[in-house]
Amino acid sequence: MSKDWNKRTTLVHGGIRRSQYNEVSEAIFLTQGFVYDSAEQAEARFLKAGPDEFIYARYGNPTVAMFEDRIAALEGAEDAFATASGMAAVSGALTAMLRAGDHVVAARALFGSCLYILEEILTRYGVEVTLVDGTDLDQWRAAMRPGTRVAFFESISNPTLEVIDIAAVAEIAHAVGATVVVDNVFATPVFSRAMAQGADVVIYSATKHIDGQGRALGGVILGRRDYIRGVVEPYMKHTGGAMSPFTAWIMLKGLETMDLRVRAQAQTALTVAEALQGHPKLARVIYPGHPSHPQQALTLAQMDSGGTVIALDLKAGQEAAFRFLNALEIIIISNNLGDAKSIATHPATTTHQRLPAEQKVHLGITPGLVRLSLGLEDSRDLVADILQALDKA
Ligand SMILES: *Cc1c(COP(=O)(O)O)cnc(C)c1O
Numbered sequence: 001m002s003k004d005w006n007k008r009t010t011l012v013h014g015g016i017r018r019s020q021y022n023e024v025s026e027a028i029f030l031t032q033g034f035v036y037d038s039a040e041q042a043e044a045r046f047l048k049a050g051p052d053e054f055i056y057a058r059y060g061n062p063t064v065a066m067f068e069d070r071i072a073a074l075e076g077a078e079d080a081f082a083t084a085s086g087m088a089a090v091s092g093a094l095t096a097m098l099r100a101g102d103h104v105v106a107a108r109a110l111f112g113s114c115l116y117i118l119e120e121i122l123t124r125y126g127v128e129v130t131l132v133d134g135t136d137l138d139q140w141r142a143a144m145r146p147g148t149r150v151a152f153f154e155s156i157s158n159p160t161l162e163v164i165d166i167a168a169v170a171e172i173a174h175a176v177g178a179t180v181v182v183d184n185v186f187a188t189p190v191f192s193r194a195m196a197q198g199a200d201v202v203i204y205s206a207t208k209h210i211d212g213q214g215r216a217l218g219g220v221i222l223g224r225r226d227y228i229r230g231v232v233e234p235y236m237k238h239t240g241g242a243m244s245p246f247t248a249w250i251m252l253k254g255l256e257t258m259d260l261r262v263r264a265q266a267q268t269a270l271t272v273a274e275a276l277q278g279h280p281k282l283a284r285v286i287y288p289g290h291p292s293h294p295q296q297a298l299t300l301a302q303m304d305s306g307g308t309v310i311a312l313d314l315k316a317g318q319e320a321a322f323r324f325l326n327a328l329e330i331i332i333i334s335n336n337l338g339d340a341k342s343i344a345t346h347p348a349t350t351t352h353q354r355l356p357a358e359q360k361v362h363l364g365i366t367p368g369l370v371r372l373s374l375g376l377e378d379s380r381d382l383v384a385d386i387l388q389a390l391d392k393a
Contacts, residue, residue, distance in 0.1 A: 086205020
């Protein structure tokens with residue numbers, strides 16, 4: 001693998017390991033374990049396994065290693081650890097490095113399960129958590145203190161698509177010695193430059209754009225080698241959140257086409273956002289890549305694209321939102337994103353149902369809000385589908 005490769009080449013060839021058969025497509029090493037030539041070799045490997053020496057699939061596996069090396073090269077990270085799901089990545093990345101008495105500052109606008117880990121799990125073990133409005137740098141500054149170990153945020157928040165300035169938050173966090181952990185799902189690995197902008201750890205749910213075809217759960221933690229191998233790997237290998245070899249193979253094949261898919265999806269998102277501007281039934285059309293978004297300049301400076309998701313706010317509230325969802329003919333009602341199939345979600349009653357009403361209001365999760373993940377269909381058909389459904393809303 002060459003450091004000089006551009007992203008598209010890395011996505012096709014990065015991390016490849018060929019067996020003695022010299023197969024073209026990456027092999028699935030569907031094995032839990034590995035045979036040693038001798039008792040002495042087994043002893044030596046348990047003492048210290050080399051980069052291409054494997055012991056047990058919970059610790060590592062050749063297909064999983066191919067995926068880790070490919071995504072690390074793409075992200076510009078020294079190393080990566082692949083996990084069973086995006087949430088295994090978030091919980092592993094945080095729990096592996098935190099201990100009782102540590103302090104975490106996190107943006108309030110988070111995926112529900114991320115919020116659960118921070119508020120319900122970490123606090124149970126004596127970690128103190130302060131939540132801030134992620135777009136307000138003064139709040140980040142005010143919340144930091146000498147014992148702050150981690151700053152955690154989603155670079156684009158779900159579902160209201162607020163963009164957090166990675167470089168600015170990293171500067172504030174690094175001033176007190178905190179580690180910057182970014183859940184970068186909405187930015188996608190295609191548009192991310194988070195490491196260069198100051199993130200120490202970047203996390204993806206591979207379930208989203210990396211698979212991109214709705215088949216498997218997966219996740220990945222990216223960072224410096226001492227953190228990945230010295231902190232994350234021991235935690236993950238003893239707690240059991242490893243990615244399966246079959247999933248790693250799906251994700252490797254997903255990476256091959258990811259750049260083409262995600263760029264096409266982002267183009268469609270912009271087309272749809274543009275087509276819906278000023279629609280009489282919509283109070284807001286939110287897309288970070290559109291000039292109407294208050295953070296368009298930051299978004300384009302940070303990642304050159306607004307991503308693949310937009311949000312619509314129907315003026316007439318939840319009943320109108322439900323009529324809209326039920327009238328869609330191409331776009332399906334579900335809760336994944338980044339998929340080849342366009343997906344509509346009503347966050348207030350599904351992904352964010354658990355939040356208290358006042359927190360929903362605070363986060364802008366209104367009854368009329370619909371999240372749209374744009375897929376690979378022809379954008380003209382998607383615009384027509386949305387417009388006919390809005391007519392019926
Ligand atoms: C989906 C998602 C996760 C969780 O990923 P899973 O693969 O579903 O476990 C975490 N963070 C964000 C921002 C997500 O969109």
